[in-house]
Amino acid sequence: MEVIYSCLVGRENKEIANTITTLELNPWDLRLLPIVPIQRGLIYHKPHSQNIISHLKNSLSRTLNSFPPLAGRLSATHHEDGTKSYFVDCNNSGAEFTHAVAAAVSVSDLIGPKYIPEIVYSFFPLENLTNFEAISKPLLAVQVTELADGLFLGCAANHAVVDGTSFWHFINSWSEISRGLKTISKTPVFSRSIEPVKVGGHSNHLPPPMVETPPLLRKVFHLGKESLTKLKNKANSTGGSDKISSYQALSALLWRTINMHTNVNSEEVDFTLIVGARSRIGWDEGYFGNAIYTAGTSLTRHELLQNGIGYAAVKINELVKQQTREAAIQNFEDSENRAFIRKWPSFLIIGSPRHDVYGNDFGWGKPVAVRCGRGRNVDGKITIFPAAESGGVDLEVSLAADKMVAMEDDPEFIAALAH
Incomplete structure (x- = not known):
């Protein structure tokens, strides 16, 4: 170049x-x-x-x-x-x-x-x-x-x-x-x-020190609208619910898949949610600045891996329900909460399927793909984008090589990708 x-x-x-x-x-x-x-x-x-x-x-x-x-x-x-x-x-x-x-x-x-x-x-x-x-x-x-x-x-x-x-x-x-x-x-x-x-x-603002990670592989996985619908239906049926969204079902799948192939000393496995606060607080959608914060929950490894996707999805759904207007305002005013992320989780989902990515026609047509920069070299970072076709999503996944190969071979994850 x-x-x-x-x-x-x-x-x-x-x-x-x-x-x-x-x-x-x-x-x-x-x-x-x-x-x-x-x-x-x-x-x-x-x-x-x-x-x-x-x-x-x-x-x-x-x-x-x-x-x-x-x-x-x-x-x-x-x-x-x-x-x-x-x-x-x-x-x-x-x-x-x-x-x-x-x-x-x-x-x-x-x-x-x-x-x-x-x-x-x-x-x-x-x-x-x-x-x-x-x-x-x-x-x-x-x-x-x-x-x-x-x-x-x-x-x-x-x-x-x-x-x-x-x-x-x-x-x-x-x-x-x-x-x-x-x-x-x-x-x-x-x-x-x-x-x-x-x-x-x-x-006062420094995040926890990052653990040095091995060289990472980065790959884009695609889930079409039909795949997401099937995943949502599976999560609701196995979780005994009708309130789980496609995003929550997908998050549960990723939570399980990544931790299935991650060796950790802790028995607790965390899930970190990045919460959008504009609509919760009542700010204008055009508000320019940061209107996001993190919230978390956890399960034991046994609970997460042995109870199926519906169990994990219900846990995430409960976390989302807790993010009320009052919870968002309390987080905003929390003077002691000086770090966006208090500790690095085993994986982190960023981005949103709601962002208008493929509508960016500068005068010569729509983009054919979107990619992330290197950013923090974090093992387990997953960026979600809307797919080029309506209703689908693309996941840009950064993982250590052994975990990436295991993810590619994971039966539950492969089944979710299939149309």
């Missing part, structure tokens, strides 16, 4: 009326400061346009008119008591835009192999950074890599400023502007109803 150039792209209109100048970080934002940026990449067949790079750069600038924080920088106010308050200075320092060429790499080289090839990760910006480092780095970075017969649009955004919903809100809006819309369909909401949150320093 060859980098042609890299530059900073600011808002096209630097004097937008009523634009925000600062964006305070809320407690959920602050808990993500030590985590790495969100990295997602869209793969397209080769556009026919000859001016695609300049077109994307110009449309990015116009889109930033509606998202001033993403053209800004992270900043901190130092207080006399030794604490700090973090905020986004919407100073229009600019997002990073990189044009690269990988002329020897084709679309099939990226999506055809059994496992995701390492070269994919060279197409993402903001590698090997934490969100803390955005005080001197852009909050948003884009790398457009021209392939032999396609295009890879790699995007990275500071996770202390956006969650997955806000990230895809921006990408969706950029694609709208790129294909000629004058205004975006969903306006971001930047209002904050909190006072600046003081923190004592990095140590």
